Amino acid sequence: MSSPEVDEVLFAYLTVALHAVSFVLIREDNGVQRPVYYVSKSIHEAEVRYLSLEKAILTVVHATCNLPHYFQAHTVVFLTQLPLKSILRSADYTGRIAKWGTILGAFDIKYMPRTSVKGQVLADLVAEFAECPEETNMKQSDMDEKSVGLISTQGGSSWRVYMDGVANQRGAGLGLVLISPKEIVIEKSLRLGFSATNNEAKYVALLMGMSMVHKMGGKIAELFSDSRLVVGQVKGELETRDPRMQGYLSQVRRMQTKFESFVLSHIPRGENTHADSLATLATSSTRNFPQVIIVEDLYTPTSPEKDVRQVHQVNLAPSWMDPILKFLESDILPEEKIEVDKIRRKVPRFWLSEDKKLYKRSFSGPYLLCVHPEMSESLLEELHEGICGSHTGGRSLSHRAITQGYWWPHMQKEAQDYVRKCN
The missing domain is CATH 3.30.420.10 (Ribonuclease H-like superfamily/Ribonuclease H)
Incomplete structure (x- = not known):
């Protein structure tokens, strides 16, 4: 096994077999591929019925769970013929693929087509020697009475x-x-x-x-x-x-x-x-509990009619989002011809959800939620100084807002101004 250098780009090959998956981490040393680590996993129960693409994504997730230090310190390039990039960055998938995409989004992982076999041979070999699950090998017809007993x-x-x-x-x-x-x-x-x-x-x-x-x-x-x-x-x-x-x-x-x-x-x-x-x-308490605690079921909710509270709606100021929202929702355009042309050029880049939220379309990643100008500063504050804040620079802060699923015009300039004001 070879040890990678600091910030060195690593390459990965994966293999999907019928009852096992494998992953091999490779580094380039003067044109020679040297193995860094390999991982194999036997597939059990429901995982056996996954599609080949789902098994491949499961392999990547399994690799990040077992080798997090490599994925946190290095850029890892997966060399595969499977369209993993388009699947993980598509907003059309839900369930386990969306969950896996969220997990993998925390790492600097790239996907490129495999141009040669090289390290793929080692990945295939690891998968071939992976132990098959017992439940797939043991068949009912092969059991005798003693084994069943x-x-x-x-x-x-x-x-x-x-x-x-x-x-x-x-x-x-x-x-x-x-x-x-x-x-x-x-x-x-x-x-x-x-x-x-x-x-x-x-x-x-x-x-x-x-x-x-x-x-x-x-x-x-x-x-x-x-x-x-x-x-x-x-x-x-x-x-x-x-x-x-x-x-x-x-x-x-x-x-x-x-x-x-x-x-x-x-x-x-x-x-x-x-x-x-x-x-x-x-x-939950320093006092002694009784030996039996009675738990009753309450099937009827308490009526809230006697306690009525008024809720005052706070309207946000007009913003760049309003003309786009009006056109997408009611097909209403501004009166000025110049503004009409601008809106018609911008509208194809946006999408309005059923709950009236405006999203910006992304070419390769998920749709980004558009942020009102009055809300952008509080969002930057949370990303910069909140619980998970990292006090990064302006460019990194704006990039982090995008990775979290937000977008608004001139966000990079606003992030730099906020960081400059914070410092």
């Missing part, structure tokens, strides 16, 4: 544990949801009497879940956590450097030996809301 026995005696740990100013708490082989749900909310970080709380939740399953005689455990750090360290995919984390990991390793089968999987936070709610409940 073994699988049904293991599935019938397996405990499922969903866990989460939370640490905040009020302390640390754990949430555990245990599901027995007979589908009996056991919920537990634990408040920690000692200080702990968020990652330490998630490790304690893992240990408590394993301990509860062991005490109830379980030998096969499937545990689910939304912490990539904990799951990665237990699986050996991530290095454990902190001494306290090493101590927790050692306890997990010792307790693993008490199980015949132990599987720890990562799940999205949205699929772990039950355990997360129990963990948050433990830290």
Whole structure:
């Protein structure tokens, strides 16, 4: 493997196979392509049914998740014959493609046609040796009675544990949801009497879940956590450097030996809301809760008729947007012939949505929301000094406004004036 130089442009090849995808990162050294890193991923369940273009985009997303340091420090050029650029920058797609496009938009990624195979051979080789998922290789007709009996026995005696740990100013708490082989749900909310970080709380939740399953005689455990750090360290995919984390990991390793089968999987936070709610409940108050908390359903909303408030609409001053909006909405043009010609030339570059918002058409990227002149300064202030502000220069600030989906005339000059005034 070769180490890239600072700010060096890297090239990438990807391969999409039936049950696996692969990605190879390459750097040019005096005309010779040298591999920097490679990643492969077996495709499971619904991902197998993705279209080839969707699998290719999934490969790029998977590469950014596994090698973020390369994508953050370098410009990466993907060499492929697939039209990934036009798909990711089109406003016509929704769902997972739009979500992937948002993720990839944070990196400096470019797409170019592949002119030679070179590194593509290595990407094909990595995909060829990727491990195929067991569920696609195992067919029902090939199973004998013993294997079916073994699988049904293991599935019938397996405990499922969903866990989460939370640490905040009020302390640390754990949430555990245990599901027995007979589908009996056991919920537990634990408040920690000692200080702990968020990652330490998630490790304690893992240990408590394993301990509860062991005490109830379980030998096969499937545990689910939304912490990539904990799951990665237990699986050996991530290095454990902190001494306290090493101590927790050692306890997990010792307790693993008490199980015949132990599987720890990562799940999205949205699929772990039950355990997360129990963990948050433990830290929501310093007082003791009753053993039973009654939760009732309210089906009828409270009538707001007795509490009527007047809302005063604030009208914005006239701006460059008004003639375009009038023409797109009601086909109304100004009286002056010169202004009419201007509007007719400008209108094809804009689009009016159903909720009466004006957007500027983009040649290769998504449509940009037009900003009223009275709102532009507050937008620049948020991008420059807000929560995610980076105090960049005027040119970078205007470019960032465009990447966030906004546009207005003379935005680069206004951004430079704002930065000059701020400094």
